[in-house]
Amino acid sequence: MKLQESSASFSLFLILNSFLSGPAFAHQVTFYVHNKCPFPVWPATAANRGHPVIADGGFYLPSGETQRIVAPWDWNGRIWARTGCNFNSNWQPGCETGDCDGRLACNGLIGTPPVTLVQISLQADKSKPNFYDVSLVDGYNLPVSVTNKQTSPKCTIGGCSKSLKNWCPHELQVLNNNGEVVACKSACLAFNLDSFCCRNDYGSPEKCRPNVYSKIFKEACPSYYSYAFDSPPPLVNCAATEYFVTFCPSSWGGEYKST
Structure with missing residues (x-):
């Protein structure tokens, strides 16, 4: 009798747990x-303020592999890739690009620019689409594409058509210890001028216009934000529960020679 009661209780637990x-x-x-x-x-x-850290804030991903990460249905935040990392020494920073205080798990820390950012705003109401974009407002380190599982054109942000590292003007280049270009600063990051950063007297679409540097970014990566008031806004809205974020979706001769 006790065995039957125990089995019944366990079955009820499984049903409730599933529910x-x-x-x-x-x-x-x-x-x-x-x-x-x-x-x-x-x-x-x-994560943006008020939202939880996902995937410990950072992880290692070998070439050719995929990592599945899960976010709450109302999560807001950003995803980026760090390159040239070494967490086995006391050197700072720990990565050539996108570093977060030398840590493998950023745990909420924002990466050091310049870095290509995937910006995400998920909607708690599943009848509404999620929003996402790729931004070069803080500069560039790797190309990235974003799409839903069905790879719908409406839901897709493509990669870059040209190597921005190869096209990066000298005054925006970030070099590693070997003298290789590992990232490209935005004009705002490089010069810290209101006219490039779209702030103060230039804090409106009418006053802050495309510049010679943002046009280089836009030509290489037409699906990304090239500066703060890029128009039309390259913002995607797509109702889905599964997305693919792919780093280096395309390749060109010298783009990936350095690690």
Whole structure:
């Protein structure tokens, strides 16, 4: 009799657990982060204020591999890739680009620019689309594409058509210890001028216009934000629960020679 009661209780536990965990799972969005670069990258995440850290804020991703990460259905934040990392020494920074205080798990810290940012705003109301974009407002370190699982054109942000590292003006270049270009600063980051940063007297679309540097960014990566008031806004809205974020979706001769 006791064995029957125990079995019945366990069966009831399984039913209740399935019932309770179902909606929680449905209230999540999955990102498959894929590395098509011919070298490892260290993807990182940072949540906007009031939202939780996901995927510990950062992880190692070898070339050719994919990592699945899950976010709450109303999550807001950013995803980027770090390059040239070494966390086995006391050197600072720990990465050539996108570093977060020398840590593998950024745990909420924002990466050091210049870095290509995937910016995400998920909607708690599943009848509404999610919003995302790729921004070069803080500069560039790697190309990235974003799409839903069905790869719908409406939901897709493509990669770059040219190597921005190869096209980066000398005054915007970030070099590693070997003298290789590993990132390209935005004009705002490089010169800190209101006219480039779209602030103060230039804090409106009418006053802050495309400049020679943002036009170089836009020509190389037409689907990304090239400066703060880029128009038409390259913002995607797409209702889905699974997305692919791919680093180095395309390749050009000298773009990926350094790690």
